[in-house]
Amino acid sequence: MSSSPPPSSAAASPSCPKKMIALRSSDGETFEIEEAAALQSKTLENMIDEDCAGTPIPLPNVTGKILAKVVEFCSKHAEPGVDDESLRAWDAEFVNVEQATVFDYILAANFLEIPTLLNLTCNVVADMIRGKTPDEIRKFFNIKSIFSPEEEEEVRRENHWAFE
Amino acid sequence: MAAEAEETEELAWSRETIPRVMKIACARLPQRDLVSLLLVSPWLHRTLVSYPSLWLVLDLREMTNAGNRLLGALSLPRYRQVKRIDLEFAQDIEDKHLESLENEYSESLKSLETLNLNGCQKISDKGIAAVTSCCPNLKVFSIYWNVRVTDIGIKHLVENCRHLVDLNLSGCKNITDKSLELVADSYNELQSLNLTRCVKLTDIGLQQILFKCSSLQSLNLYALSSLTDNAYNNISSLSHLKYLDLCGAQNLSDDALSCIAKCGKVVALNLTWCVRITDKGVIAVAEGCVSLEFLSLFGIVGVTDKCLEALSTTCSNTLTTLDVNGCIGIKRRSREDLLKLFPHLKCFKVHS
Numbered sequence: 447m448s449s450s451p452p453p454s455s456a457a458a459s460p461s462c463p464k465k466m467i468a469l470r471s472s473d474g475e476t477f478e479i480e481e482a483a484a485l486q487s488k489t490l491e492n493m494i495d496e497d498c499a500g501t502p503i504p505l506p507n508v509t510g511k512i513l514a515k516v517v518e519f520c521s522k523h524a525e526p527g528v529d530d531e532s533l534r535a536w537d538a539e540f541v542n543v544e545q546a547t548v549f550d551y552i553l554a555a556n557f558l559e560i561p562t563l564l565n566l567t568c569n570v571v572a573d574m575i576r577g578k579t580p581d582e583i584r585k586f587f588n589i590k591s592i593f594s595p596e597e598e599e600e601v602r603r604e605n606h607w608a609f610e
Numbered sequence: 611m612a613a614e615a616e617e618t619e620e621l622a623w624s625r626e627t628i629p630r631v632m633k634i635a636c637a638r639l640p641q642r643d644l645v646s647l648l649l650v651s652p653w654l655h656r657t658l659v660s661y662p663s664l665w666l667v668l669d670l671r672e673m674t675n676a677g678n679r680l681l682g683a684l685s686l687p688r689y690r691q692v693k694r695i696d697l698e699f700a701q702d703i704e705d706k707h708l709e710s711l712e713n714e715y716s717e718s719l720k721s722l723e724t725l726n727l728n729g730c731q732k733i734s735d736k737g738i739a740a741v742t743s744c745c746p747n748l749k750v751f752s753i754y755w756n757v758r759v760t761d762i763g764i765k766h767l768v769e770n771c772r773h774l775v776d777l778n779l780s781g782c783k784n785i786t787d788k789s790l791e792l793v794a795d796s797y798n799e800l801q802s803l804n805l806t807r808c809v810k811l812t813d814i815g816l817q818q819i820l821f822k823c824s825s826l827q828s829l830n831l832y833a834l835s836s837l838t839d840n841a842y843n844n845i846s847s848l849s850h851l852k853y854l855d856l857c858g859a860q861n862l863s864d865d866a867l868s869c870i871a872k873c874g875k876v877v878a879l880n881l882t883w884c885v886r887i888t889d890k891g892v893i894a895v896a897e898g899c900v901s902l903e904f905l906s907l908f909g910i911v912g913v914t915d916k917c918l919e920a921l922s923t924t925c926s927n928t929l930t931t932l933d934v935n936g937c938i939g940i941k942r943r944s945r946e947d948l949l950k951l952f953p954h955l956k957c958f959k960v961h962s
Contacts, residue, residue, distance in 0.1 A: 580649035607682030
């Protein structure tokens with residue numbers, strides 16, 4: 447039984463102690479998530495309030511592979527009695543994945559409005575960018591650039607005030 | 611076929627995924643890194659440049675050649691809605707740069723709310739006239755440690771920027787009561803005022819502020835040792851006051867402090883070197899300011915354990931900072947003694 451009180455929400459149902467919400471990914475997979483965990487997503491919170499109880503909530507922007515992990519994250523963060531240090535360590539492991547996956551997490555967290563996941567994943571990416579030159583950023587993220595030499599020169603010139 | 615698919619995927623990565631993700635993730639990056647991202651690819655450039663919320667702050671703190679950098683930045687359309695410009699301890703910024711700004715980029719500062727010129731010691735009244743004429747919506751103005759600013763500069767400020775709520779003139783030694791008169795007449799909604807070391811100010815100027823700026827929440831009078839009870843008594847009219855710095859108020863008496871104690875919302879009070887204060891004044895504070903979180907009695911030899919007992923009956927739940935170093939009249943002032951009276955204390959030293 448979920449003993450952590452959900453964030454204030456009109457949908458909190460006193461009669462059903464462990465209300466499960468069904469979610470459907472873009473590729474048709476269905477996932478169940480406890481209400482308390484689901485309420486970490488502002489998007490889901492709004493949808494639950496609209497009383498779509500029973501029918502799976504469709505999430506066309508999130509694949510099954512990523513939704514599974516998002517459910518895992520939210521469930522972990524809704525768990526009672528987890529101390530800060532353990533949670534931090536768990537979070538660190540959670541984002542210890544390849545770039546493309548972290549990016550998928552960011553897009554999902556943004557769409558679903560999950561502040562904890564968004565902060566965690568954006569910090570990871572910000573740390574990857576900090577202190578790098580544009581060229582290093584390109585290499586690190588494997589970004590193809592098609593600036594022409596003139597364009598590149600123009601952009602550099604107009605922004606060179608920002609660099610010491 | 612496989613090679614083509616791979617190429618399409620690579621392109622989608624660079625062209626769509628990266629800009630989408632960076633747009634979300636880069637808001638927390640320092641300016642330099644944010645601008646680096648613009649140079650990475652044309653798609654990233656296009657996506658980020660047209661996202662206004664990324665370009666509301668211009669951070670040129672401690673940079674050399676800051677005047678020219680400022681002009682370079684403001685020449686770019688993406689800074690047209692800039693809200694905050696920070697030039698704290700920037701070097702090589704002079705009146706002439708601010709005058710160029712007025713001539714060429716005045717439209718870009720219409721949304722400016724915060725201007726930090728702390729430590730920009732070359733700026734004078736002329737520069738202030740020029741820059742303030744461009745930012746009618748300014749709310750926060752800070753020009754710490756500038757001895758060139760005079761009442762004339764402040765006159766330009768109050769004429770151009772009618773909506774100021776936060777003014778920091780700390781260290782602007784040439785400001786006189788005239789400036790306070792102008793501020794008092796123009797900024798009835800002022801919430802924060804810092805007059806640290808503005809040594810030419812007298813009771814007369816301060817009284818104007820106390821009578822007319824009734825919304826003040828924060829007042830800093832650090833090192834204004836010539837002020838007297840004539841002014842201090844009227845601090846009680848600031849019913850919203852939360853932060854009060856009276857460090858060095860050598861003329862402050864118990865009676866005046868008892869008046870000040872009527873400001874019931876005060877949470878931070880600095881009485882460092884208020885050498886005339888005794889238990890009487892501090893006990894009045896204990897009775898009046900029941901949510902006190904921060905208190906310094908540093909260097910006051912006339913207070914005893916009695917005043918701490920009084921404080922603990924009302925503020926023991928809220929007090930987290932207490933400096934009683936040099937208070938030789940208080941016998942029980944070890945860390946342990948203080949924690950018994952104020953169990954939430956974290957900081958025992960304010961003044962060095």
